[in-house]
Amino acid sequence: MPGLFLGSQYKKIMRMTMRSVMRKISIGLAKESKRYISSAMTRGPNTWKDNQSSQILLSPPLVSLDIPEIWASDSNYYDHPSSWKNSNVQIATIIDGKSIAEEIRSRVASEVKRMKEYVGQVPGLAVILVGQRRDSQTYVRNKIKACEEAGIKSVLVELPNSCAEYDVMTSVLKFNEDPSIHGILVQLPLPEWMLLVQSVSASLLHLDEEKILSMLSLEKDVDGFHPLNMGNLAMRGREPLFISCTPKGCIELLIRYGVEIMGKKAVVVGRSNIVGLPISLLLQRHHATVSIVHACTKNPEQITSEADIVVTAAGVPNLIRSNWLKPGAVVIDVGTCPIEDPSAEYGYRLVGDVCFEEALRVASAVTPVPGGVGPMTIAMLLCNTFDSAKRLHGFS
Numbered sequence: 001m002p003g004l005f006l007g008s009q010y011k012k013i014m015r016m017t018m019r020s021v022m023r024k025i026s027i028g029l030a031k032e033s034k035r036y037i038s039s040a041m042t043r044g045p046n047t048w049k050d051n052q053s054s055q056i057l058l059s060p061p062l063v064s065l066d067i068p069e070i071w072a073s074d075s076n077y078y079d080h081p082s083s084w085k086n087s088n089v090q091i092a093t094i095i096d097g098k099s100i101a102e103e104i105r106s107r108v109a110s111e112v113k114r115m116k117e118y119v120g121q122v123p124g125l126a127v128i129l130v131g132q133r134r135d136s137q138t139y140v141r142n143k144i145k146a147c148e149e150a151g152i153k154s155v156l157v158e159l160p161n162s163c164a165e166y167d168v169m170t171s172v173l174k175f176n177e178d179p180s181i182h183g184i185l186v187q188l189p190l191p192e193w194m195l196l197v198q199s200v201s202a203s204l205l206h207l208d209e210e211k212i213l214s215m216l217s218l219e220k221d222v223d224g225f226h227p228l229n230m231g232n233l234a235m236r237g238r239e240p241l242f243i244s245c246t247p248k249g250c251i252e253l254l255i256r257y258g259v260e261i262m263g264k265k266a267v268v269v270g271r272s273n274i275v276g277l278p279i280s281l282l283l284q285r286h287h288a289t290v291s292i293v294h295a296c297t298k299n300p301e302q303i304t305s306e307a308d309i310v311v312t313a314a315g316v317p318n319l320i321r322s323n324w325l326k327p328g329a330v331v332i333d334v335g336t337c338p339i340e341d342p343s344a345e346y347g348y349r350l351v352g353d354v355c356f357e358e359a360l361r362v363a364s365a366v367t368p369v370p371g372g373v374g375p376m377t378i379a380m381l382l383c384n385t386f387d388s389a390k391r392l393h394g395f396s
């Protein structure tokens with residue numbers, strides 16, 4: 001018994017010593033990261049030259065909801081100089097998603113080349129586009145071009161607005177079985193109505209997006225929109241096979257710019273299945289305290305102005321004004337809205353949810369639109385497709 005007692009006492013002392021050592025390391029890390037964000041603001045993002053990692057992304061593949069041992073709160077992290085609070089000059093770093101995405105895409109391209117040499121296979125992405133929405137056609141074209149540049153095979157199935165639900169499902173099932181296809185993407189939104197043809201009669205049918213997404217092979221759901229992948233993202237101890245591209249891209253940007261997420265207050269504006277919801281789940285995985293603001297939220301600006309990190313995906317141009325932002329907040333603008341502009345090449349330009357000029361004077365870092373999150377979404381799609389091919393071919 002005394003031996004046992006001594007054993008447990010010893011373990012306890014060891015645990016306490018380890019905790020104090022870890023806390024010191026943690027404080028050291030926090031100080032280090034404070035130094036890093038200020039240098040990040042002048043020197044730009046973290047790159048592979050800084051981090052000699054062989055992996056493509058800097059964010060961890062999956063983050064458990066368990067708090068790591070080294071956690072120590074650092075509530076003063078976002079205390080910025082008072083000059084930040086009423087400044088008329090730009091103080092924010094512009095987060096350059098475009099160049100980070102380019103770096104990731106070229107990294108994927110060289111990994112795809114390596115895969116081709118060793119396995120004799122390249123990753124394959126199938127895209128199913130229903131209807132003639134111009135913005136969807138543009139996004140799909142960009143995704144296919146990005147695949148080509150990375151050496152990823154792509155197959156596009158274009159179905160008319162008047163196709164039957166059966167046609168979409170047949171395409172999904174065909175790609176589920178095709179061994180040269182490692183990722184399947186059904187471009188959203190789907191048209192609300194489809195034509196159901198039964199022998200001689202035809203009727204309009206409400207298109208069941210959930211049914212179609214549920215039919216995707218879990219192993220090929222590179223968008224991460226399958227209810228099981230989404231559910232696993234939400235649940236402690238579960239791991240989705242894929243994390244949705246846009247949220248994954250947002251986290252990668254935060255990590256590359258040295259923004260600490262753990263213990264920070266984050267506000268997500270928007271709660272859609274494809275953006276708002278998975279972003280809020282992923283931020284929780286990274287141990288942020290997350291609030292969600294949506295169209296029915298009262299005093300949204302007050303809630304948002306308490307956040308250290310704001311991720312906005314409402315699709316409302318210039319919704320986020322300077323009074324919505326805490327001085328020094330990091331702002332990730334997912335919103336992408338076309339607005340008329342006769343002086344622009346195509347008669348329109350893209351704007352985000354954030355009033356960019358105002359955010360530049362209040363935030364510590366902000367993503368532009370275009371050139372912020374959008375290119376990262378495409379880069380993450382390539383990463384997910386490559387990861388899927390790696391998994392299916394046992395390539396590492």
Ligand SMILES: NC(=O)C1=CN([C@@H]2O[C@H](COP(=O)(O)OP(=O)(O)OC[C@H]3O[C@@H](n4cnc5c(N)ncnc54)[C@H](OP(=O)(O)O)[C@@H]3O)[C@@H](O)[C@H]2O)C=CC1
Pocket residue numbers: 246269270271272273274275276293294295296300313314315316319334335336337373374375377
């Ligand atoms: N850059 C990228 O890679 C991507 C960009 N996008 C862009 O992101 C934006 C959002 O897309 P998506 O999520 O599909 O859009 P949805 O329309 O599906 O969702 C919008 C969300 O924003 C909320 N919302 C709308 N108006 C307000 C408001 N005034 N105040 C607070 N919340 C509001 C809605 O609330 P409620 O639920 O109450 O209705 C809803 O949850 C779009 O501009 C889209 O183009 C989307 C995907 C990728």
Ligand SMILES: Nc1nc(=O)c2c([nH]1)NC[C@@H]1CN(c3ccc(C(=O)N[C@@H](CCC(=O)O)C(=O)O)cc3)C=[N+]21
Pocket residue numbers: 138139142185186187188189223245246336350369370371372373374375377378
């Ligand atoms: N199944 C599915 N998966 C998606 O990921 C998906 C979808 N459906 N439906 C629509 C939204 C929207 N989306 C974008 C992707 C790239 C840019 C992008 O690259 N934007 C560029 C500008 C592009 C341009 O100039 O047109 C930028 O912001 O710099 C934007 C938006 C993915 N979505």
